Amino acid sequence: MRSAVFRQWYRDLAMGVRFAFTGGREGWVRAALTAVGVGLGVALLLLTAAVPNALSTRGAREEARQDRGIGYLEDNIRSKPTDRSLLVADTDTEYRHREIRGRLLEPEGEHAPPPPGLDEFPAPGEMIVSPALAELLKSDAGKLLRDRLPYETAGTIGEAGLIGSGELAYYAGAEGLAQRIDGSVVARIDRFGATEQPADEEMDPILLLLVLVVFVVLLMPVAVFIAAAVRFGGERRDRRLAALRLVGSDGRMTRRIAAGEALAGAVLGLVFGTGFFLLGRQIAGSVEVFDVSVFPSYLDPSPGLALLVAFAVPAAAVLVTLFALRGVVIEPLGVVRTARPARRRLWWRLLLPLGGLALLYPMVGQGSENGEFNEYLVTGGVVLLLVGVTALLPWVVEAFVARLGSGPLSWQLAVRRLQLSSGPAARMVNGIAVAVAGAIALQMLFDGVEGRFTQSTGKDTARTQLELSMPDDLPVSAVSQELKRAKGAEAAAALSDAELSATAKDPEEWVRVTVGDCAALRELAKISSCRDGDVFTLGASEDPVTAKLMTAGNTLYFDASYSGDERGAEIAWKLPDALRKVSARADTLRPGTGGLLATPSALPAKAEDQLSTTVYVRADPRVPDALDEVRNAAVAIDPLIRTWEWESTTRADEFTDIRTGLLVGASAVLVLIGASLLVSQLEQLRERRKLLSALVAFGTRRRTLGLSVLWQTAVPITLGLALAMTVGVTLGAVLLRMTNVEVSVGWSGVLSMTGIGAGVVVLVTALSMPPLMRMMRPEGLRTE
Structure with missing residues (x-):
């Protein structure tokens, strides 16, 4: 019995597949449109399935080229050259707000390993660059950057040494780095790659919630579009099925044949989708979106996810077709759908969003303190709410257009069409409505929790825009003067720091000293009068230990020695008899700074060598690319100067x-939304081609028909976006309450998301006008 049922299903499905490909031009066009619509969705699903591999590959490439390790500070200061050692200096920089990864390399041994992506080390004065950086340097936009990288390009970095096709990176040859190993910028290593795997840190539950919602919101429109694509040409298909009833097939058989046609379109869509994916993968290698780029080889879907897509899409096509035919009575003399359809019921459509709210409600108020959110409840709740949009929209469109009255001829044509068949119009809008609803909810969620993951730096960007860290072996005064004269610098303040100890050996108490000229010190504290040689105390009353050390006439020491360690400089400094107390500025350049403030001549001889210097630069707004001009000036002084x-x-x-x-x-x-909407619009116009041609033949103006098509698009879109706003705001409010954040609606963001959706529809409608004009020709009445 079961084998007979199986054979019957097989024969009926196979007949439907044959009808899809042997039904003449109409059958091929319908199959092609279905395949394109399904293929676009399949391509995006395959792209999503490739995301885990892309992320892991990028992470592996990043780890493979690491040149830092645990214990980097001490290990490198004490390390000795070996047959495999090389010196590497971190020279990362920025150019017009784009990060550039830079390294200076100096091999010390014959067997020193080059970094991934390089076959050999660049010679001093040469550099090997990424393809994107090579392109930038050759362009007019890279003129300033060429001045900053005064090396001759000797080759390009291979794919193994980059995390993306658009990454800007270079390796340059250098000399004399051994004398500059400082434990922070210059290192001695014997291999590339992370020395230890970083410990896995638990992600904040709210971040996990964001990830879940993002995936659901991005994939739901894809599923909706695939479901809509397999129903292309539904009215013509039903008329063919009526002819099958006339020659003897029963209702169940006709439905199985229809499912076979949908299955053929879905399988062809898998083929198209694979082609779209392979084409998109190649295009992805040359595109950078929001500073993120990948190589085509990164986008390799896991076999398991690819098989899931391959089985899920055809199965969904069959199920959607059978579900769509549940209320259609196909008789030998026609399809009952052509009569006035029964009014859609509302009660079961409301169950979907209500069920979604019921799943999410138990997690309201959980926040991040009560453990992770239940991923199944979150996914199910969000899916039901968004699917509720697709269920409610046909009812909303039908209820609304049923009450529309008279108007211009174009309006009447559009309204009558929607009253007779609102289903196709609602299906076309479903995808954009789901996408807008999800985008609004995510916008609210991101805006609501952003404050939790955003911290103030306390830095006043109006006073200083650029911070430069000086290598210890640079003369502070000379560098400071050169940076002050640099093009693009309106003002510069050099501040140096050191730790002073109470004893020359094995100290247990310290105080910090900050050194700078009077103008620089005034960036930190309120100083009425100042001249070179003055010393001030800042925040002395807040800490008893600091107050004791900062006593006039007391002797403090730079670079004290420790038992069992190398001997320090032990430079003694007797504080002057006059120490003036000052208070910090409310807008101090360094919040939290305390201790001693000293001008340069107040320090003992050789103390400058113990200082770590930072220069703060205020850019000149009148100079184009002022920050990059300052960076260029800093690199000209010393390529090891770091800038932030x-x-x-x-x-x-x-x-x-x-x-x-x-x-x-x-x-x-x-x-995907734009492409799928265009395909859907063209399919609906193709279905009405003969009707449009007949109306033109009877004297209807093309302008009237064009306006009627616009009205048929505008009414469902307006209703769909209104419903999307309602569901999106509701879902966003529930998600905010789940994260224990006060509900607030950023209407500018909500309206912008809605406007983007409307803009996509307007663009698609404009692109569909030329085909519409062609379909109105008398040739459209011709039939095969």
Whole structure:
């Protein structure tokens, strides 16, 4: 019995497959449109399935080229040259807010290993660059950068040494780095690669919630579009099925044949999707989105996920087709769908979003203090709420258009079409509505929890924009003067630091001294009068130990010695008899600075060698690319000078990575939405080609028909976006309550997400106008 049922299903499905490919031009066009629609969704699913491998490959490449290790400070200061050792200096920089990874290399042994991506070391004065950096240096936009990298390009870094095709990186040859090993910038190593695996840190539950919601929100529109694509040409298909009833097939057989047609389109869509994916993978190698780039080889879906897509898409096509035909009565003389359909029921459609809220409700108020969120409840709840959009929208469109009345001829044509068949219009809008609803919810969630992962640096970016860390062997005064004269620098303040101890050997008490000229010290404290040779105390009353050490006439020591360690400089400094107390500025350049403030001539001889110096530069707003001009001046002084651009706030790396991933994924989904909407629009116009041609033949103006098509798109889109805003705000509010954050709606963000969705629809509608004009020609009445 079971074998007979199986054979019957097989024969019916096979017949449907044959109809899909042997039904003449109409059958081929429908199969091609279905395959394109499904293929776009399959391509994005395969891209999503490739994300884990891309992330792991990028991480492995990053670890393989690491030139730092645990115990780096002490190990490198005491290390000795070997047959495999090489010296590496960190010269990372930025150019027009783009990060550039830079290293100076000096091999010491014959068997010193080159970094990944290099076959040999560059000679002094030469550099090996990434392809993206080579392209930038050759362009007009790279003129300033060419001045900063005064090396001759001798080759390009291989893929094994880069984490992305758009990464800017270089390795340059150097000499004399051994004398500059300082435990922070210059190191001696004997291999590349992380010495120890970093300890796995538990991710904040809120970040895990963000990841889950991001994946669901990005993949739901894909599923909706695939479900809509397998229903392309539904009305023509149902008329063919009525002909099958006329020659003797029963209702169940016709449904299985229809499922076979959908299965053929889905399988062809898998082929198209694979082609789209391979094409997109090659394009991805030359595209950088939000400063993220990959190599095509990174985008390699895992076999398990690829097989899941290969089986899930055809199975979904069959199920969606059978579900769609549940309310269609196919009789030998026609399809009952052509009569006025029964009104859609609302009650079961409300169960979906209510069920989603019921799944999410137990986690309301959990925050990050009560453990991880239940991933199954989160996924199920978000999916049900977004699927609720697709279930409610047909009912909303039908209920709304049923109440529309008279108007211009174009309006009447559009309204009558929607009243007779609102389902296809709602299906076309479903994907964009789901995407907008999810985007609004994510926008609210990100805005709500951003403060948790954002901290103020306490830095006033209006006073200083660039911080430069000087190598210890540079003369502070000379460097400071050169940077003050640099193009792009409006002002510069050099501040040096050192630790002073109470005893020359084995000290247990310390105080910090900050050294700078009077102008620089005034950036830290309120100083009325100042001249070279003065010493001040800052915050002396806050710490008894510091107050005791900062006593006039007391003797303190630079670079004290420790038992069993190398002897220090032990430079004694007797504090002057006059120490003036000052208070910190409210907008101090260094929040939390305390101890001694001293001008240069107040220090003992040779004390300058014990200072670590930082220069703070305020850029001249009148100079274009002022920050890069200052960086160029710093590199001209010494390539080991490190620079950092000030920011008023910092965000957690994980939060930033998730937001970047969302933006990249949303860009891909947005492209899919536009392409799928265009295919869906063209399919609907193709279905109405003869009707449009007949209306034109009877004298209807093309302008009237064009406006009617616009109205048929505008009404469902407006209703869909309104519903998306409602569901999106609701979902966002629930997610915020789950994270124990006060609910607030950023209406600017909500409206911007809605506007982006509307903009995509307007663009797609404009692109569909030329085909519409062609379909209105009298030739459209011709039939085979």
